[in-house]
Amino acid sequence: QVQLVESGGGVVQPGRSLRLSCAASGFTFSNYGMHWVRQAPGKGLEWVGVLWYDGTNKYYADFVKGRFIISRDNSKNKLYLQVNSLRADDTAVYYCAKSRVRGVAGPIDYWGQGTLVTVSS
Amino acid sequence: DIVMTQSPDSLAVSLGERATINCKSSQNVLNSSNNKNYLAWYQQKPGQPPKLLICWASTRESGVPDRFSGSGSGTDFTLTISSLQAEDVALYYCHQYYSTPHSFGQGTKLEI
Numbered sequence: 001q002v003q004l005v006e007s008g009g010g011v012v013q014p015g016r017s018l019r020l021s022c023a024a025s026g027f028t029f030s031n032y033g034m035h036w037v038r039q040a041p042g043k044g045l046e047w048v049g050v051l052w053y054d055g056t057n058k059y060y061a062d063f064v065k066g067r068f069i070i071s072r073d074n075s076k077n078k079l080y081l082q083v084n085s086l087r088a089d090d091t092a093v094y095y096c097a098k099s100r101v102r103g104v105a106g107p108i109d110y111w112g113q114g115t116l117v118t119v120s121s
Numbered sequence: 122d123i124v125m126t127q128s129p130d131s132l133a134v135s136l137g138e139r140a141t142i143n144c145k146s147s148q149n150v151l152n153s154s155n156n157k158n159y160l161a162w163y164q165q166k167p168g169q170p171p172k173l174l175i176c177w178a179s180t181r182e183s184g185v186p187d188r189f190s191g192s193g194s195g196t197d198f199t200l201t202i203s204s205l206q207a208e209d210v211a212l213y214y215c216h217q218y219y220s221t222p223h224s225f226g227q228g229t230k231l232e233i
Contacts, residue, residue, distance in 0.1 A: 035223075044228040045163075045171065045214050050221065059221035062122065095170055104221055107161040107177075111170035 002026040002110045004096045009115030012086055020115055022079040022096030030054070030074040033099035035108055036081045038092040048081070048094070053102040086119045093117075123148045123217050127226035133233065140202040142229045144193075144215035151195050152219065159219035162191055162200045165212045165228075174213075175200065207233065 036048040049060040093114035100106040158178035163171035175191035
C-alpha cells in the first residue's frame with residue numbers, strides 16, 4: 001500500500017531554514033509527480049508546489065516567492081522541501097502528497113500524515 | 122491564478138438527509154481537448170490528512186460509498202451526499218488541477 005512519511009518539522013526561529021523530507025513506499029516513486037500542501041492550524045488546505053516525476057519541472061504557489069525549493073531523489077524514493085527565511089505565517093502542517101499522473105495535471109490521490117512546522121522566537 | 126470558492130462555509134444536515142456543497146472556480150477548468158473537468162473533492166476528518174473522494178468532477182474513487190457524487194462542468198461544481206451518515210461529518214475541499222498554481226476551496230464544514 002502507498003505510504004508517505006514526512007519528517008523534519010519542528011520549532012524554528014523566524015528567518016531560519018528547515019528541510020522537510022518525505023519517504024515514499026508502496027508505489028513506483030519515479031513515475032509520479034509529487035506535491036507539498038500545507039495547512040495552518042485551524043485553517044484550510046494551501047497548495048505549496050509540485051515536482052514532475054523526473055524532477056525536470058517544478059511549480060510553486062505565488063506566496064513561495066523563491067523561499068521554498070522542492071526536490072526529489074528517485075534513487076532513494078524521497079521528496080524534499082527546503083524552506084528558507086521562515087516567517088510566523090509559515091506555521092503549518094506540511095503534507096507530502098502523490099499525484100495520480102507524472103506531471104501536474106492530475107488529482108492528488110494519497111497524502112502523508114504531515115509534519116508540523118512552528119515558526120516562533 | 123484560479124480562485125476556488127466554496128459555499129456554504131458550514132452546513133448542518135440531519136441524518137439520512139441530502140447534503141450539497143458547491144464549488145465555483147474563477148476560470149474554466151474544463152479541458153475541451155479531452156472533455157475532462159480538472160476538479161477533485163476531498164474529505165478531511167479531524168487529525169487526519171485529506172482523502173480523495175472524487176476526481177475529474179464526477180469519478181468516484183474506489184471504496185468511496187455511492188452516496189457521494191460529484192457533478193458540474195466548466196466553473197460550477199457540486200458534491201452531493203445523498204443520505205448523510207454520522208461518519209460523513211468532516212471538512213470538504215474542492216481542488217482544481219487544471220493549471221498551476223493549483224488551488225483549493227476554503228473548505229466546507231459538514232455537521233449533523
